Amino acid sequence: xxxxxxxxxxxxxxxxxxxxxxxxxxxxxxxxxxxxxxxxxxxxxxxxxxxxxxxxxxxxxxxxxxxxxxxxxxxxxxxxxxxxxxxxxxxxxxxxxxxxxxxxxxxxxxxxxxxxxxxxxxxxxxxxxxxxxxxxxxxxxxxxxxxxxxxxxxxxxxxxxxxxxxxxxxxxxxxxxxxxxxxxxxxxxxxxxxxxxxxxxxxxxxxxxxxxxxxxxxxxxxxxxxxxxxxxxxxxxxxxxxxxxxxxxxxxxxxxxxxxxxxxxxxxxxxxxxxxxxxxxxxxxxxxxxxxxxxxxxxxxxxxxxxxxxxxxxxxxxxxxxxxxxxxxxxxxxxx
Ligand SMILES: C[S@@+](CC[C@H](N)C(=O)[O-])C[C@H]1O[C@@H](n2cnc3c(N)ncnc32)[C@H](O)[C@@H]1O
Numbered sequence: 001x002x003x004x005x006x007x008x009x010x011x012x013x014x015x016x017x018x019x020x021x022x023x024x025x026x027x028x029x030x031x032x033x034x035x036x037x038x039x040x041x042x043x044x045x046x047x048x049x050x051x052x053x054x055x056x057x058x059x060x061x062x063x064x065x066x067x068x069x070x071x072x073x074x075x076x077x078x079x080x081x082x083x084x085x086x087x088x089x090x091x092x093x094x095x096x097x098x099x100x101x102x103x104x105x106x107x108x109x110x111x112x113x114x115x116x117x118x119x120x121x122x123x124x125x126x127x128x129x130x131x132x133x134x135x136x137x138x139x140x141x142x143x144x145x146x147x148x149x150x151x152x153x154x155x156x157x158x159x160x161x162x163x164x165x166x167x168x169x170x171x172x173x174x175x176x177x178x179x180x181x182x183x184x185x186x187x188x189x190x191x192x193x194x195x196x197x198x199x200x201x202x203x204x205x206x207x208x209x210x211x212x213x214x215x216x217x218x219x220x221x222x223x224x225x226x227x228x229x230x231x232x233x234x235x236x237x238x239x240x241x242x243x244x245x246x247x248x249x250x251x252x253x254x255x256x257x258x259x260x261x262x263x264x265x266x267x268x269x270x271x272x273x274x275x276x277x278x279x280x281x282x283x284x285x286x287x288x289x290x291x292x293x294x295x296x297x298x299x300x301x302x303x304x305x306x307x308x309x310x311x312x313x314x315x316x317x318x319x320x321x322x323x324x325x326x327x328x329x330x331x332x333x334x335x336x
Pocket of ligand 1: 014015016017034035036037038060061062063191192193215216217218219220221222236237238239242
């Protein structure tokens, strides 16, 4: 099978089932992220997405719907074999053939962790039914080892949003609102997965230097993001046309190029917690609080705003307001 090696990452132009069997040892992969062909409408799949034909890469290889069940069983068995005990797999699937994938997963030792719904924009327009705008992401693990789940890789557990809700909790809910990428004028595989979606899965479920495999490379988006996050990448693409075009793009991908774009998770601790209040802090507190209340903010929101602005916790703000003689819920002029 033809292959290309780029900075130690290896990509094969061929069928992932025979390719994995020949080239990937048992238990050697830390994470699989993959988006198999959908088995719907053959090569007309892209018409669903209302795209400019000239920019959709030809040569995308579909699987006939009648073969989809057997095909799913075969590649998922290979995925099971190559994953290390404790390794994770994310499979992106539409709903039409989802039952085949769920059935195949049940035939393996792989265990469900989450069934995620990815809600995307640009759903297929309909006029006599609801608009379809989601995919399923099946997140499974291989039992027998410790699964990587980097709980605070994106948000500290104490970090709060503007509504005082936990950012970490929200990021880990199993419905993900992530937009597709629109890249006008660029050649792309039908159905390229957005970087943001891939970054999220890779951050939570792997560490630097881990091996990330994509059985169906398509636009090589999984490989590109994995390399961008300093992971090692491996994978298969059966179409020679897609493979040649995308491998050329991958040669320009700098390892770690995405690391500087990642958010640094906070501790959730207010930065000025425990620090003595100055006279200037107290004056700012009172004037900002009365100003916010006068402009119509609720007491709760005003306190949250001041907490962020002054780097103090909610209780510290409330206590100091009381000490300054400002009654909770007070309007301007009421505070003395
Ligand atoms: C849905 S696309 C993957 C899209 C990819 N995740 C991306 O973001 O660009 C599925 C890809 O699998 C390829 N494919 C189909 N059968 C295959 C097989 N048996 N082995 C490897 N690749 C295959 C198709 O040619 C297609 O490019």
